[in-house]
Each structure stands twice: as structure tokens, then as C-alpha cells.
């Protein structure tokens with residue numbers, strides 16, 4: 214047996230032949246044995262140990278019951294006792310999880326380490342205090358706002374894939390700035406969601422993986438049996454037991470990533486909706502194996518962007534789905550209930566009318582296959598026409614704020630002022646947009662006409678023709694779009710001939726870096 218097989222030194226020792234074990238015990242003093250009792254270096258398996266060397270985030274992705282919580286707790290204990298961390302954040306999906314699992318749980322912070330080194334817990338203050346003065350505070354990912362402000366030099370996030378508001382992570386990161394080397398350990402069973410993908414992609418993250426089976430020796434047989442029976446051999450089992458990040462079903466119209474990307478951030482208000490409908494697709498039969506009855510509340514705003522407001526689908530009896538749909542119709546102030554009636558015919562309307570005679574109702578008949586009908590909707594998602602939001606601004610004073618919003622990861626595009634006369638965006642905002650793959654629309658491309666006033670009566674440089682530039686407008690626009698972060702620019706005009714002139718800037722070659730410098734110098738020499 215070797216350590217690479219994910220066996221702890223303690224397990225290795227236990228597997229020695231009796232005479233070797235006896236020899237080991239003989240040459241080890243009682244004090245040494247006592248020290249071993251609480252030495253995680255002995256008990257932890259290699260994939261439960263924090264990585265050596267420099268890391269900012271240690272991401273432990275492992276199956277249920279692997280010993281994730283224990284590993285996180287031991288990592289924090291080590292940071293407190295051996296690395297002088299003094300202000301620690303403990304973040305769990307809920308406040309109860311923080312208390313019951315991270316602090317008081319069987320593998321929590323109060324249960325590990327030599328008794329004289331263990332912290333005191335003050336539940337009302339959500340605080341743990343170690344004998345050496347280090348303090349940890351518990352937080353719930355349900356309340357991201359509480360993480361705004363406090364600063365920490367270490368943090369432990371348990372089950373981050375189950376956090377309701379992944380924004381809590383961003384808040385935590387803003388405050389993780391005490392000391393020269395702040396560190397965060399994340400212990401979780403993964404899900405194919407944005408925060409997990411981002412953590413994995415981050416070059417400062419060190420990832421360790423493990424499976425439920427690694428810890429089978431320490432798990433109650435009933436637990437192991439129950440969880441293995443539930444998941445073994447299933448697709449979900451690859452996630453829950455082996456911590457694999459499940460890719461999408463081949464050929465699916467909606468990928469998980471697509472849905473995650475369109476999530477509307479919780480702190481934003483939904484725009485005014487011009488129309489809201491409750492849509493029902495009733496299942497033909499009821500019972501465990503029947504399809505779900507789909508019930509969706511969806512709305513659209515004045516620009517025809519769509520918002521899915523609620524998904525109330527489930528295994529419902531007819532009268533149940535009718536009640537749910539009518540309740541949703543009322544609580545969302547919907548304009549209409551729309552139902553697909555391929556299967557139920559008149560019954561669908563009759564059922565609804567039993568619950569409420571007055572709802573506005575339309576039946577739709579699906580005449581084509583589901584995939585054919587779903588494709589255009591999936592295409593709307595892909596084109597970013599469902600629930601995608603962006604930011605627009607036009608003054609440099611707002612850039613720090615714009616940067617902060619861009620970093621939340623919730624934006625598809627940025628509209629910002631950028632031109633030969635207003636170049637501040639190229640310092641930080643444009644490079645950031647490029648790094649985050651956020652599209653950029655440049656507004657005020659002529660700086661409200663300032664560029665034309667400066668160039669008035671002046672000749673274009675002779676080399677402009679090589680770039681296919683025939684007018685000052687084209688010179689200004691090509692310079693903007695030549696920036697690698699800029700997707701497009703939006704010159705405004707009321708005159709068709711100006712429009713034609715501007716469009717021509719989109720033809721032919723775009724200036725490279727060196728040429729853009731030359732263009733800037735020439736313009737500034739005017």
C-alpha cells in the first residue's frame with residue numbers, strides 16, 4: 214500500500230503485519246502516541262490534506278461523506294494554530310448549517326484537535342474564540358450582505374455548490390484582505406454551476422478530488438449503504454459519489470451553462486413587464502412514473518426580453534395543477550393562462566373553471582414535435598434575448614463602479630464612452646472586459662462632435678487611404694473598433710449620407726496597435 218492510494222499514515226500503520234505494528238508501538242513513547250491522537254497528518258488521507266506551497270483557494274471537490282467537512286475544519290485548525298490566522302470567516306449554505314455542521318458537527322471545529330487547543334463557542338455572537346486569540350465568525354450564504362464589510366485573513370466555505378446566493382462568494386472575496394497571505398478553503402460536492410466552473414478555472418485555485426468510497430472505513434455502514442444504493446450506477450451518482458462535474462446530455466437544447474448564464478442577479482429589480490402568462494402543459498397520467506405537469510410563469514418586457522418568473526411544475530393531480538396555476542395567475546397579476554391541450558382537450562379548461570370561472574384562458578394545440586417547437590426558444594437564449602442584462606455608462610468618473618459591477622460576473626455586455634477624445638476606458642475597463650469576455654459597445658464615438666471640430670478643415674494623413682479610410686468619421690470609428698476589446702461602436706446621426714459614411718468604416722482592414730498609435734499621434738498633432 215502506498216500513500217498515493219489515498220490511505221492515511223494511520224491506516225497504513227493499521228495494515229502492517231502484527232509484529233511490525235508491535236515494533237512500532239514499542240519504539241514510540243506514550244507522549245508521542247498522545248500527540249498522534251490529534252495529528253491530522255496521521256489521520257487525514259493524502260487527498261484530505263491542504264496542498265503545500267502557495268495557494269489562495271483550496272477547492273476540495275468530493276463525494277458525499279468523503280470527509281470534506283472534517284478536511285475543512287482541520288485546515289482551519291492548522292491555519293489558526295500554525296499559521297497565525299486571526300480573523301476567520303466560516304460560510305455555510307444556511308446559519309443552521311454553519312452552527313450544526315461547521316462548528317458543532319461531528320467533524321466540526323469543536324470536535325477536533327487537542328481539547329486544550331479547542332475554541333470557545335458563543336452562538337449568539339456567531340463566534341468561536343481560540344485560546345491563542347484567533348476568532349472565527351459564522352456566516353450564512355443566505356445573507357450575503359453580512360459579509361459586506363468584515364475583513365478576514367482566512368475563510369472556509371462548506372458546500373458552496375448549494376449556496377442560494379453565490380454573490381456571497383464575491384462579498385467574502387472583497388473582505389479577504391487581512392495579512393500578507395489570505396487563504397480560503399472550499400469543501401463541496403460539486404454541481405455544474407457557474408461558481409464551481411469559475412473556481413476551477415481560476416489559476417490561483419488548487420483543486421483536490423475525492424470520492425465517497427475513499428472514506429468508507431469511517432462511514433456508518435447504514436449511511437454508506439443508503440447513499441450508495443440511492444446513487445450507484447446513476448448519472449447523478451457520478452456527481453454525488455465521485456464528485457464528477459456532470460456535462461450536459463448530448464444533443465440537449467439547453468445546456469446547464471446556458472441556463473446558469475441567464476440567471477438574473479437577486480439584487481436587481483426585474484423591469485416592468487408588459488405581459489405575464491401562466492403556461493401549463495398537463496401530464497396525461499398521474500403517479501410516480503408519469504411526466505410532470507409543467508407550470509411556468511413567464512413575462513416579457515417592452516423590448517421583448519423574456520423572464521421566467523416561477524417554475525411550479527411537478528407531479529400534480531388535475532385539480533392540484535389547476536389550483537396552483539390559478540394561484541400563480543393571481544399572485545403574479547398574470548394576463549392569461551395558456552395551456553397545451555393535445556392530451557386533455559376540453560378537460561383542461563373545465564378543470565381550470567372548477568377552480569376559478571373568471572381566469573382569462575387560451576388553449577394552444579401543438580402541431581409540431583417538441584424539439585421543433587423548443588428550438589426557436591433555445592435560440593432566443595443563445596442569442597441572449599432571454600434575461601440577459603448589461604451596463605451602460607458614459608463618464609470616466611463612474612469607471613470604478615463599472616469595474617465593480619463587471620467583476621460580479623453577471624454581465625453580458627458593457628456600453629461605455631470611448632473615442633480619440635475620451636480614452637480613459639482603455640486604462641482598466643476595456644482590458645477587464647476583455648479578460649472577462651464581456652462584449653463592449655463604444656458610445657460617444659465622436660465625443661459629441663468634439664472630434665470633428667478639431668479636424669475641421671484639416672487633411673487626412675496620406676497613409677489613411679491604405680486603411681481604406683476616406684473621411685474623418687471613418688478615421689475616428691476605425692480607431693475605436695480597432696481596439697481588441699471593442700465589439701462595435703454606435704455613431705448616431707440623422708443624415709443618410711453620414712450613415713453611409715459611418716458604415717464604410719466597418720469595411721476593409723482595421724488598424725492594429727501600432728497603427729492606432731500612429732492615428733492617435735496624428736490626430737493630436739492637428
Ligand SMILES: Nc1ncnc2c1ncn2[C@@H]1O[C@H](COP(=O)(O)OP(=O)(O)OP(=O)(O)O)[C@@H](O)[C@H]1O
Pocket residue numbers: 221256257258261275276277278279280281282283284319320402428431432
Ligand atoms: N481521515 C479520516 N479518518 C477518520 N475519520 C474520518 C476521516 N475523514 C473523515 N472522517 C469522518 O467521516 C465522517 C464523515 O466526514 P464529514 O462529515 O467530514 O464528511 P462530508 O464529506 O463533509 O460529508 P457530507 O457529504 O455528509 O457533508 C465523519 O465522522 C468524520 O469525522
Ligand SMILES: [Mg+2]
Pocket residue numbers: 281282283314
Ligand atoms: Mg459535510
